[in-house]
Amino acid sequence: MAEKPKVVIIGAGFGGLTAAQALARAAVEVTLIDRHNFHYFQPLLYQVATAALSPADIAWPIRGILKRQKNATVLMATVTGIDTAARLVHSGPVSIPYDYLVLATGATHSYFGHPEWAAVAPGLKQIEDATAIRRKVLLAFEKAELIDDPQEQRRLLTFVVVGGGPTGVEMAGAIAEVAHHALPAEFRRIDPHAARVVLIEAGPRLLSSFPEDLSVYAHKALERMGVEVMTSARVTNCDGGGVDLEGGRIEAGSLVWAAGVIASPAAEWVRAERDRAGRVKVGPDLTIPGHPEIFAIGDTAAVVDATGRQVPGIAPAAKQMGRYVADVVAARVSGRSIPRPFRYRHQGDLATIGRKAAVVKLDHMHLKGFIGWVFWSVAHVYFLIGLRNRAVVAFSWMWNYFTHQRGARLIVDGPAGQEIARAEKALPRTSAVEVTRETSPAAARPAGTDWR
Amino acid sequence: MAEKPKVVIIGAGFGGLTAAQALARAAVEVTLIDRHNFHYFQPLLYQVATAALSPADIAWPIRGILKRQKNATVLMATVTGIDTAARLVHSGPVSIPYDYLVLATGATHSYFGHPEWAAVAPGLKQIEDATAIRRKVLLAFEKAELIDDPQEQRRLLTFVVVGGGPTGVEMAGAIAEVAHHALPAEFRRIDPHAARVVLIEAGPRLLSSFPEDLSVYAHKALERMGVEVMTSARVTNCDGGGVDLEGGRIEAGSLVWAAGVIASPAAEWVRAERDRAGRVKVGPDLTIPGHPEIFAIGDTAAVVDATGRQVPGIAPAAKQMGRYVADVVAARVSGRSIPRPFRYRHQGDLATIGRKAAVVKLDHMHLKGFIGWVFWSVAHVYFLIGLRNRAVVAFSWMWNYFTHQRGARLIVDGPAGQEIARAEKALPRTSAVEVTRETSPAAARPAGTDWR
Numbered sequence: 084m085a086e087k088p089k090v091v092i093i094g095a096g097f098g099g100l101t102a103a104q105a106l107a108r109a110a111v112e113v114t115l116i117d118r119h120n121f122h123y124f125q126p127l128l129y130q131v132a133t134a135a136l137s138p139a140d141i142a143w144p145i146r147g148i149l150k151r152q153k154n155a156t157v158l159m160a161t162v163t164g165i166d167t168a169a170r171l172v173h174s175g176p177v178s179i180p181y182d183y184l185v186l187a188t189g190a191t192h193s194y195f196g197h198p199e200w201a202a203v204a205p206g207l208k209q210i211e212d213a214t215a216i217r218r219k220v221l222l223a224f225e226k227a228e229l230i231d232d233p234q235e236q237r238r239l240l241t242f243v244v245v246g247g248g249p250t251g252v253e254m255a256g257a258i259a260e261v262a263h264h265a266l267p268a269e270f271r272r273i274d275p276h277a278a279r280v281v282l283i284e285a286g287p288r289l290l291s292s293f294p295e296d297l298s299v300y301a302h303k304a305l306e307r308m309g310v311e312v313m314t315s316a317r318v319t320n321c322d323g324g325g326v327d328l329e330g331g332r333i334e335a336g337s338l339v340w341a342a343g344v345i346a347s348p349a350a351e352w353v354r355a356e357r358d359r360a361g362r363v364k365v366g367p368d369l370t371i372p373g374h375p376e377i378f379a380i381g382d383t384a385a386v387v388d389a390t391g392r393q394v395p396g397i398a399p400a401a402k403q404m405g406r407y408v409a410d411v412v413a414a415r416v417s418g419r420s421i422p423r424p425f426r427y428r429h430q431g432d433l434a435t436i437g438r439k440a441a442v443v444k445l446d447h448m449h450l451k452g453f454i455g456w457v458f459w460s461v462a463h464v465y466f467l468i469g470l471r472n473r474a475v476v477a478f479s480w481m482w483n484y485f486t487h488q489r490g491a492r493l494i495v496d497g498p499a500g501q502e503i504a505r506a507e508k509a510l511p512r513t514s515a516v517e518v519t520r521e522t523s524p525a526a527a528r529p530a531g532t533d534w535r
Numbered sequence: 536m537a538e539k540p541k542v543v544i545i546g547a548g549f550g551g552l553t554a555a556q557a558l559a560r561a562a563v564e565v566t567l568i569d570r571h572n573f574h575y576f577q578p579l580l581y582q583v584a585t586a587a588l589s590p591a592d593i594a595w596p597i598r599g600i601l602k603r604q605k606n607a608t609v610l611m612a613t614v615t616g617i618d619t620a621a622r623l624v625h626s627g628p629v630s631i632p633y634d635y636l637v638l639a640t641g642a643t644h645s646y647f648g649h650p651e652w653a654a655v656a657p658g659l660k661q662i663e664d665a666t667a668i669r670r671k672v673l674l675a676f677e678k679a680e681l682i683d684d685p686q687e688q689r690r691l692l693t694f695v696v697v698g699g700g701p702t703g704v705e706m707a708g709a710i711a712e713v714a715h716h717a718l719p720a721e722f723r724r725i726d727p728h729a730a731r732v733v734l735i736e737a738g739p740r741l742l743s744s745f746p747e748d749l750s751v752y753a754h755k756a757l758e759r760m761g762v763e764v765m766t767s768a769r770v771t772n773c774d775g776g777g778v779d780l781e782g783g784r785i786e787a788g789s790l791v792w793a794a795g796v797i798a799s800p801a802a803e804w805v806r807a808e809r810d811r812a813g814r815v816k817v818g819p820d821l822t823i824p825g826h827p828e829i830f831a832i833g834d835t836a837a838v839v840d841a842t843g844r845q846v847p848g849i850a851p852a853a854k855q856m857g858r859y860v861a862d863v864v865a866a867r868v869s870g871r872s873i874p875r876p877f878r879y880r881h882q883g884d885l886a887t888i889g890r891k892a893a894v895v896k897l898d899h900m901h902l903k904g905f906i907g908w909v910f911w912s913v914a915h916v917y918f919l920i921g922l923r924n925r926a927v928v929a930f931s932w933m934w935n936y937f938t939h940q941r942g943a944r945l946i947v948d949g950p951a952g953q954e955i956a957r958a959e960k961a962l963p964r965t966s967a968v969e970v971t972r973e974t975s976p977a978a979a980r981p982a983g984t985d986w987r
Contacts, residue, residue: 119945140589149721158681177682228610269598269609471934491589495663
C-alpha cells in the first residue's frame with residue numbers, strides 16, 4: 084500500500100486547527116505544528132489581560148482537541164525554516180517532510196517602523212502578552228499605593244490604549260471597569276476611581292469597520308464608563324514614561340498597543356511575494372504562485388476572494404479558509420474535481436465595550452447596548468471549545484456580572500518583587516509611609532537581603 | 536486622640552493573614568506586607584503543578600480578602616531589612632514604622648548544603664514553582680514526541696520525586712495520573728503509559744509523620760498507580776541528566792524536590808537566634824527574646840508549645856499562631872491580661888495519593904482509600920477562601936474525576952520554543968520524522984528564522 088500524502092500545517096490558530104480537523108476523513112497524514120501546546124481563543128484575550136479570566140479558561144491543549152483524529156499528529160516545535168525544493172519543514176535539527184504545506188502562522192503587532200515601542204507598549208496577540216499586560220496594569224495600582232509622590236501616582240494610574248479597533252475598545256472598557264468598579268474598596272492610600280483611561284485612535288472614529296451609528300454608540304458608551312476617547316490623534320512616540328501625540332504628551336504608567344498588525348514571517352520562509360502588511364499573496368485557490376502544494380491562510384495570507392472583496396483578518400475568515408484548503412487537498416488527493424475559487428461569507432462584526440454594552444452588526448441588523456452584550460456573550464461562549472471551558476467562562480461572567488469581582492487578579496509570571504524594587508529605586512528616599520517616627524541615626528541600614 | 540498602635544505583619548500566608556484578620560476589632564492599625572498581591576492555598580499547589588487547577592483557582596488577591604477590614608492596609612513590597620532600634624521595616628527606599636511586628640515569612644526548600652541542585656530539582660512552595668514544574672513535566676512529553684532517540688525518550692519520560700512526605704506522595708501520585716490516564720490517547724509517537732515515576736525517600740517509610748498503617752497503605756496505593764517507591768534511598772547528587780543514589784543512578788528528565796525546607800531569612804533581619812532549620816527561636820508567647828514587640832509565627836518560628844510539643848510546620852499550626860499573636864497584641868494594647876502561653880491543638884494529618892485514594896489521621900480515627908479521599912476533598916474545598924474558588928475547584932475536581940481530563944495543561948510563562956530548541960541542539964541531526972524523503976543536496980538550509 085502506498086504511503087498516504089503528508090499534509091503539514093504550521094500554526095494551530097483558527098485557520099490551521101480548522102484545516103486539520105476538516106481533513107479528518109481525507110486519505111492523508113496530517114501533522115500540525117505549533118510553538119505552543121495549546122490553541123487559544125484570541126477574541127477573549129483581553130479578558131485575560133484584565134483579570135476576568137484565567138489563561139486556561141480560553142485555551143485548550145491541541146493534543147486534546149485532536150486526540151480522536153487518528154490521522155493527525157501534533158508537534159510542539161518552533162519552525163526555523165522551510166526547504167521548498169526538498170519539501171521539508173525544519174525545526175532545529177528535526178525535519179518534517181510534506182506533500183502539501185499550509186502556512187497558518189497568523190500575525191503579530193506592527194509598530195509602523197518603531198519596533199522599539201514594543202518594549203513599552205505591549206500588544207495583545209499571545210497568552211503571554213495578556214499575562215504581561217495584566218501584570219503591568221495590576222502592578223501600577225500596587226506601586227501607586229506604596230509610594231507618596233502625587234505626580235508619580237497620577238502617572239502610574241494613567242492607562243493609555245493606542246488603537247480604536249475592537250481590541251482597543253475592549254481593552255479600554257475593561258481597564259476602566261477594573262479601575263472604577265473592581266478595585267476602589269481595596270486601596271487605602273490611593274483612589275482607583277481617579278485612574279485615567281485614555282483611548283487613542285488615529286482615524287476620525289472608533290471601530291472603523293463598523294457602521295457609523297455603532298461607532299458613535301461605542302464612543303458614547305466608553306465615555307459614560309469614564310474613558311477619555313481621542314480620535315484623529317496620532318502617536319508620535321512611546322517611551323517608558325508615557326506617550327507623545329501630535330498635540331502634546333500624556334504621562335502614563337501603562338501603554339497597550341492595539342493599533343496595527345503585521346503577518347508572521349511565513350512569506351520569508353517560502354520566498355513568496357507579500358503585501359505591505361507582510362501577508363503572502365495567494366491565488367484564488369489560496370496557493371502561492373508557482374507552488375501549488377503550498378497554501379497560506381488566515382492572517383498570513385492576503386486574499387481577494389471570488390467576489391473581489393479583500394478578506395478581513397478575523398477568526399471566521401481564517402476558519403473558512405482552513406475548511407476550503409482542506410477541501411482542495413482532499414479533492415486533489417482523491418482525484419475529485421477541485422472546488423471553485425475561495426469565496427468569503429461575512430457573518431457580522433462584534434465588539435464588546437464593557438459590562439452590559441456591546442455593538443453587533445449582522446446582515447441587516449445592528450444591535451447595541453444590553454441586547455448586543457447578551458448576543459456577544461452567548462456567541463462567544465458558543466464558539467469556545469469544550470464543555471468544561473464553556474461552563475467555567477459562563478460561570479465567571481455571571482459571577483463577575485453580579486459581584487464586579489475579577490477572578491484572576493494574580494501578579495505572577497516573573498520575579499514579582501523586582502519590578503517594584505526598580506520603581507522604588509527611581510523614587511526619592513522619603514515616603515509618606517514613613518511619617519510617624521524618624522529613623523534612628525545610630526541604626527545602620529541593613530544590607531539588602533532578598534526575602535524568599 | 537492618640538494614634539493607634541501600628542502592627543506590621545510581614546507575609547500573607549496562613550499565619551500572617553490569620554493574624555491580620557484576627558486584629559479586625561482591635562484598636563490598632565494593621566499593615567500586611569507581601570511580595571505577592573495574593574494569598575494562596577499551599578496544600579493544593581501540587582494540583583497546579585500537575586495541571587489539574589489554574590493558579591487563580593487556589594489564590595486570592597490579599598486586598599480582596601481584607602477589603603472590608605478598614606483598619607488594614609495591604610502593601611505589595613519586598614522587605615529588604617528591619618531596623619529593630621528605630622522600629623522600621625525597610626522595602627527599598629520605603630520605610631514602614633511599627634509598634635508590633637509579626638514575622639510570618641514562611642519557609643523555602645532546603646537542599647541540605649547543595650544549593651546548586653535547586654536549578655535542576657525545583658521545589659514546590661510558590662505559585663511560580665508550581666507553574667515551572669507544570670511546564671517541565673508537560674514539556675518532557677512534548678520533547679519526547681518530537682525526537683527519535685529511544686534512550687533519550689526514556690530519560691525524558693522518567694520523573695523523579697525526592698522526598699516521601701505529603702508533598703512528595705501527592706506529586707508522585709499526580710504525575711502518574713497525568714502520564715497513565717490523562718495523556719495516553721493524545722500522543723502518536725510515544726506511549727505515555729511507559730513513563731516511569733519514581734518516588735525516593737531517605738527514611739524507612741513514606742509519610743513518617745503518619746501512623747505506620749497509613750504509610751503502608753500509601754506505599755501500596757502508589758505502587759498500584761504505577762509509581763516506583765524507593766525507601767531508605769539517599770540522593771547523593773542531582774544534575775540536568777538525572778539523579779545519583781547511593782545504590783546507583785537514575786537517568787531522568789524531570790526532578791522535583793520535596794525533601795526539606797528551611798525558614799526564610801527573617802531571623803537574619805532581626806539578628807535573632809535560630810535553629811538548624813533557620814527558624815527563629817521564640818518564647819512561650821511567640822516573641823523573640825529581648826524583643827517583646829516582635830513575634831515570629833508559622834514556618835518562620837521554632838516553637839515548643841506549653842505541652843512540650845514541637846509545633847509542626849503545617850497550615851493549621853500557622854493559623855493558630857496567627858490567632859494567638861493577635862490575642863496577645865490586642866490584650867497588650869487594651870491593657871487586658873495577656874493570654875496563657877501558646878498551646879497547639881493538633882487536628883489531624885491528611886495526604887492524598889491520587890484519584891480516589893487518600894490517608895487521613897484524626898484523633899482516634901484512621902481513614903484511607905475512597906472514604907479518605909472524599910474527606911480530604913471536602914475538607915480542602917471547605918478551607919478555600921471565597922465562594923467562587925470553592926465552586927470552581929469543586930467543579931474542576933468533579934470534571935477531572937469523571938473525564939480524567941486536566942483543565943490547565945498550558946505550557947506558558949516563558950519563551951515556549953526555546954527550551955525545546957535547546958533540547959534539539961543536543962540531539963543528533965537525524966530524526967525519525969525525516970524518513971520518507973532525502974534532503975535535496977542543492978537546497979541550502981535556510982538561516983534560522985524564529986517564527987513569531
